[in-house]
Amino acid sequence: MEVEIIKANPVIPGDACVDRSSRKRVAAYCRVSTDDEDQIKSYNSMVRYYTDLIKSNKEWDMAGVYADKAITGTKVDKRENFQRLIDDCLDGKIDMVIAKSIPRFARNTLDTLKYVRMLKERNIDVYFEVEKIHSLKDGEFLLTILSSVAQQEVENTSAYVRKGLKMKMERGEMVGFQGCLGYDYDPVTKTLSINEEGAEDVKYIFDRYIAGAGGCMIARELNEMGKRTIKGNKWTVSSVMGIVKNEKYKGDLLMGKTYTVDAISKRRLQNMGQEDKYYIKNHHPAIVSEDIFDKAQEIRNKRNGNRCKPSVESGSRIKYSRQYAFSSLIECGYCGKIVSRRSWHSNTNHTKTIWQCSNSTKNGKQNCPESKGVPEEVLEKAFLESYRMLCDNNNDVIDEFIKRVDKALSEDSVESKLVKAKNTDTNLRSKRSILLEKYLDGSVAQDIYETKDLELVRKLAANDAAIESLKNSVNIEKVHRIRLKEFRKVLEENRYLEKFDRSVFESLIEKVILGGYDEDGNSDPYKVTFIYRTGYKDDLYGCKTRYSNTSTNKKCSNSSDEVKAVCSNCSDDTCGDGCSFVPTKG
Template sequence: MASNAAVKKVVTVIPVKPVEVVKGFALGAKKRVAAYCRVSTDLKEQETSFESQVQHYTDTIGKRTDWDLVDIFADDGISGTTTTKRTEFLRMIKECMAGNIDMIITKSISRFARNTEDCLHFVRKLKDKGIAVYFETENIDTLGSGGELLLTILSGMAQDSSRNQSDVTKWGILRQFESGRVLVNTTRFLGYDKNEDGELVINEEQAELVRRVFREYLEGKSYNAIAKGLTKDKIKTITGKDKWWDSTISGMLENEKYHGAALLQKTITVNFLTHKRTPNKGQSPKYMIDENHLPIIDKEIFDKVQDEKERRALLRGNLVGDRHKYSNKYPFSAKVFCGDCGNIFKRRQWNSTNTSKKVVWQCKTYIMDGKDACKAKAVDESVLMDAFVRTFNGIYENKQSFIKTLTENIEMIILQRPEGNETETLDNRIEKLKNELKRLIRFQVNNSIDSEVYNEEYRSISEDLEEVRKKRLEHERVIESKDGLKQRFDEILDAINSRDSLLEEFDEEIFNAMVEKWYATLRQDSEIKNCSVWG
């Protein structure tokens, strides 16, 4: 049995180790301290700003005998809401992960990150390595007690500040838009430079190239053909590249700046933290400033191009598997249709018995579903060309009679056009019904009408208003349709009058100018039996 006598305790002193590594940094040795700052984006202020912060952190760290200055990491004053653009910040984190830094000093949470998520992510990542971040303004040491809780609260406030600043900036920009003040970047589109006052002025050399693109498109060329032509002519793009792309041509043809206008807020910021922008498809208002600067392209020409783009888009169709791809690579693309079933003719290349390949055009229904669905046979491309030459020459030989008939049709269309006073009558009727609704609502608000009577009257007036609005819309469509037909007839007349003799061979430019759709019916020997050209 053990004795209850007092046990003499032996105490041994364990001496302090000169260096003990704990979680990646040395205790008992000097801490390797880095400083992080952001400097002004203004080139004149950058040097002074950086020098003053270097001096500040050199003095601050130099006063501590237990600290050694490793480096001062400085990014320019881009927004702190995202870390992806802050190369020095990321380099500093990499040095920390490599074990070369024990502590970071920075002025404030907002300098370190205005995004709560990013701030906590990096603080925790560094904390796991035993690396402290000290925020001077807030007097927070992330390794100290309560440091992370304070950091969460304060960084959330910093993020709100960033959101508020974003809202203020956005508000200021919108007020500029509404007042017609326009800031346009000229480095991404051809045709304009900026003068000393920041106004757009025409660059004539580039403007001629813009006019060429619009002209060639209206002559029937596709985006791809125009792009290939510019590349072949060794013309540089706005970014100095040798190769042109069809998407660039499409963008040029849609750019409202070429007719002197400026459409503002085409894109919007969807996330104030990432600054990600997305096309504005109606989520926010847009602002169109007309006559903002001198045009390179007449508004009439610009509108014609938009109409032609829409026409070609309609020919492509909206259903999968039924897209008529527009291309001027082949003259009859999306223009020749089957006289039997009405479907489009498609270009095909057959191998003949000789060394050359035979180009034919064939009904899409026949190709897809066979002769039971459509009996139209393939027709040589040369046969189509000869048929158009004969058709045009027949018109040209009877030019005066044709023009007389066409003119009479135009005059008849004008006579059938709704009169201007009909527009006024419909507008007045709409305004009257709207006033009746307002009066009825006032009666209801003042309790001057029975609810059942009110509901019946409201329904009746609303139905009448909807009906008149439909008539007004249809009236407008009729006017636009007849105006479009008249313009189309004028283009056909211009094409005929541009010739001073009969066609000796197929002319693609004349064909494109005159023909919108061409319905061809074939004989048994695949010759054209008859054809109807719809302008």
């Protein structure tokens, strides 16, 4: 038997190599990771070296030198020239790439293999000078081992750096300072000194915040005065609150607020206890006194009291819970925005709680000029009158409410939701255990395992927070259910409420509209419209005048005739206008 050997032809029809000249188009890639003087010299030397190397070879054509300066090798998406090199390779402009070593090409094993394989599929060779590896000729095993060593070197270096930073923080040295309004930083002595111009803005923010102004209002005022943040940007709520929360302004220093998850992704998260923190009192001159700073924190915590604690994984709030009876239920009758709760004269003995259109308070009066701040007691007394009239004139509505109460008492309680949340916790932990087993037996790749495991950890953290919230709500629900039963009894006996009851209000009211127009088209910022859960609507006009004095209770007696005398628009027709109940859709 005679066997004829057909010699291999490196140029295959249809391959990317078709119509290429005999001379290889060669490009070089070089990178330095810092911008200090020695590294820049090395960078310039490498560019000259590869330019001369390629031009001196008669079999090569110069395809360019692609160089990234002061860029880390762990994240290729941050290296613009590296990405440009890959794009040119995929466009058929390059036959071979030269890199000094594997760590200069990429310090992430997955990235190294990904791009080498990508180029290899197009018959493009990558040559690593130090290791003397040609990707087209040499096996992938050695490349994998050496790239893993490069990645381990990065992780070791990162660990050494973190340890060194911790030692500095333990000694009280300031690390990671990124600039701070009101302070100048001396890089030689590593000390902070007060910048008077910026300090005035800081004092203004604290003074206004303690006086009762919110972050939106303060930001608007600063922007109107032409003030800018330390980065030259316009002020926002977050930038204002960043000043209010910063302990540096009382002369203290907290280090370790964030931490790096891993050396490869360089992802940083808020430190919720995963790493040590370092707090130094009286570290530098204070701009505001400790009393002022503590007062600001007290106000901030009080305002944030209606929100759950941040998630450990994301640092974001998980759930919003209504703190006040009218929270999220009042809508502006002029612009349709949410009406929010505010305090007037919060620093005096004449504190007054009012509800006002958030569009007006946050974005400026010009955005909703007809809205006014309505005292909370006016809204409560308006509801009491509306409720009394309901009991007087609408027995069919009362029957419907009683049915709703019975339904509410028979529906799933918080306890059942707590059981479901605990079952979810068990399922998530089981999924995480199964995922780990699959990773250990090799059926799931490391990158897929890390992504899915992180997702499960986040879900567990959110579910744990929900469980804690539900536990706190169990006792509240028990009290609420008792009050609902009492409310049912009140409705059946057709008695009047002597004072505002949140449980009764929330069980009856779907929405409240504050402000609007009367029958003649005149604006009435103190008009209050209650939309009941049954679909009935009750309009009350001029509520501030009627309910902001002690004589209101006398006017709103149990007699329906007396109610009519007070409410000039009131009608016996339950489908009429004024204070009557008008059915609405939904």
